[in-house]
Amino acid sequence: MKILFLNGPNLNLLGLREPDKYGNNTLQDIEAFIRKEALKLNIEVEFYQSNIEGEIVNKIQAAKGNFDAIVMNPAAYTHTSVAIRDAILAVQVPTVEIHISNIHTREEFRKISLTAPACIGQITGFGINSYKLGLIAAFDYLKG
Numbered sequence: 001m002k003i004l005f006l007n008g009p010n011l012n013l014l015g016l017r018e019p020d021k022y023g024n025n026t027l028q029d030i031e032a033f034i035r036k037e038a039l040k041l042n043i044e045v046e047f048y049q050s051n052i053e054g055e056i057v058n059k060i061q062a063a064k065g066n067f068d069a070i071v072m073n074p075a076a077y078t079h080t081s082v083a084i085r086d087a088i089l090a091v092q093v094p095t096v097e098i099h100i101s102n103i104h105t106r107e108e109f110r111k112i113s114l115t116a117p118a119c120i121g122q123i124t125g126f127g128i129n130s131y132k133l134g135l136i137a138a139f140d141y142l143k144g
Helices: 027-040 053-063 075-079 082-091 129-143
Strands: 002-007 044-049 069-073 095-099 121-124
Touching: 002 027, 002 053, 002 129, 027 044, 027 129, 053 082, 069 129, 095 129, 121 129
Parallel strands: 002 044, 002 069, 069 095, 095 121
Antiparallel strands: none
């Protein structure tokens, strides 16, 4: 089983960016945490982060036939990207949307996810454990 973890804009700044909302862990810390969890489940994982919408779309399109599932934190693109939503729908690779903070308790514009309706589910508000829960959700979905 192979799962792609996609991270959107500004997540490369985790650990520095608004620690009151996103914590002190860096993206590299999260990747190390998930690699350990994936090893326990015998899952191969790959990580990708981009601040550029088109690069994320390209990575989603390339996932078809190469990954069994995607766990994605689209970050700000959650609320704006029809292109990412359409890519998820086009490739039909099961995708779990995740967020470190609870987007439903934040600013009004953050409560709307354009990408979640294209996903098999959404996990939000559990800090870095949202990544672990996303891994488990994708694993369970694929196991049927």
